[in-house]
Amino acid sequence: MNSKEQFGQLVMKYKESLFFTAKSILRNDTDAEDAVCSAIMKAFENFSQLREQQYFKSWITRIVINEAYAICRKNKNLQSMEEMTTEPAYSDYHDEMWEIVNTLDEEFRTVIIMFYYNDIPINEIAEYLDIAPGTVKSRLNRGRKKLKELITL
Numbered sequence: 126m127n128s129k130e131q132f133g134q135l136v137m138k139y140k141e142s143l144f145f146t147a148k149s150i151l152r153n154d155t156d157a158e159d160a161v162c163s164a165i166m167k168a169f170e171n172f173s174q175l176r177e178q179q180y181f182k183s184w185i186t187r188i189v190i191n192e193a194y195a196i197c198r199k200n201k202n203l204q205s206m207e208e209m210t211t212e213p214a215y216s217d218y219h220d221e222m223w224e225i226v227n228t229l230d231e232e233f234r235t236v237i238i239m240f241y242y243n244d245i246p247i248n249e250i251a252e253y254l255d256i257a258p259g260t261v262k263s264r265l266n267r268g269r270k271k272l273k274e275l276i277t278l
Contacts, residue, residue: 132172135181136165142182142243143189146253149238150193152227156200160192167192183249190253225275233268236261 143164147157168185175184226237235254239245240261247265251258 128172131178132169135178136168136185139182139185142245143186145238145242146186146245147189147193149235149242150190150231151196152234156196157193160196161189163192163195164188183252186245186249187253225272228275229268229271233264233271236264237268237272240265 140161143161144157147160147164148154151157151160164185168188175181226234229237236250239250239253240247245253247258247261251261254261
């Protein structure tokens, strides 16, 4: 199997996870898709530099996060983050819970989605977001408390 086929298979394997990671930051399907597409193009151009295939998910997720934040910076003057509407992308996720999660502040929303929706371990989330694992744990804990408050209202 050549590297193009290998790359394609890996992207297909992680596409949902990449999308939800981008959407947790951008809160908008269109921008999340743009971030993922840009990240895939950058990853494809540099795929030959990836030494170990086992690190592909970590590597491309980091690229998606960087692209999502770049789009955030670009859109900051165009539209407030709170004005963006959010709707579940896949029917697999419970609509009501998805809406509640999306009401959280970005710092909590991002780690909640990465941890619970994408099954990314705490240490990897810390690496992706360039924060300490303790900070990830703290944000998860505070995010869960905020979710509990929102659910019991």
